[in-house]
Amino acid sequence: MDDCLFCRIAAGEIPSAMVLQTENVVAFRDIAPEAPTHVLVVSRAHHVDVSALAAASPTLLAEMIDVAQRVADSECGGQFRLIFNVGPKAGQSVPHVHAHVLGGAPMGRVLP
Ligand code: AMP
Numbered sequence: 656m657d658d659c660l661f662c663r664i665a666a667g668e669i670p671s672a673m674v675l676q677t678e679n680v681v682a683f684r685d686i687a688p689e690a691p692t693h694v695l696v697v698s699r700a701h702h703v704d705v706s707a708l709a710a711a712s713p714t715l716l717a718e719m720i721d722v723a724q725r726v727a728d729s730e731c732g733g734q735f736r737l738i739f740n741v742g743p744k745a746g747q748s749v750p751h752v753h754a755h756v757l758g759g760a761p762m763g764r765v766l767p
């Protein structure tokens with residue numbers, strides 16, 4: 656996808672603060688962090704959202720979770736919140752699957 660922001664970051668065409676790269680997944684710092692650790696875990700392959708990815712490639716989704724854990728292990732003691740927004744009404748602004756890894760500070764519950 657030539658015009659996809661996260662495809663271009665994963666390909667190295669747009670600079671980012673990379674923290675971890677594997678054959679299929681990249682992890683880089685969110686440009687507008689909302690926690691001491693705020694890293695985006697992104698598949699190199701283009702999938703619109705986590706539901707599309709889960710349908711197309713459960714193995715790749717599991718690899719993204721593994722990368723998220725490794726980022727948290729190295730940055731914030733292995734504990735983290737993982738967020739996938741699906742659709743603009745849920746706050747998804749970039750239509751390429753990405754997991755937000757948030758950690759490094761105590762977090763309140765999202766749900767009551
Ligand atoms: P979402 O709103 O769930 O789609 O998350 C997209 C995230 O991408 C937001 O938290 C943005 O701050 C982040 N973002 C947008 N552009 C960039 C960029 N060039 N480098 C790193 N993070 C970005």
Ligand code: ZN
Binds near residue numbers: 662750751
């Ligand atoms: Zn893409």
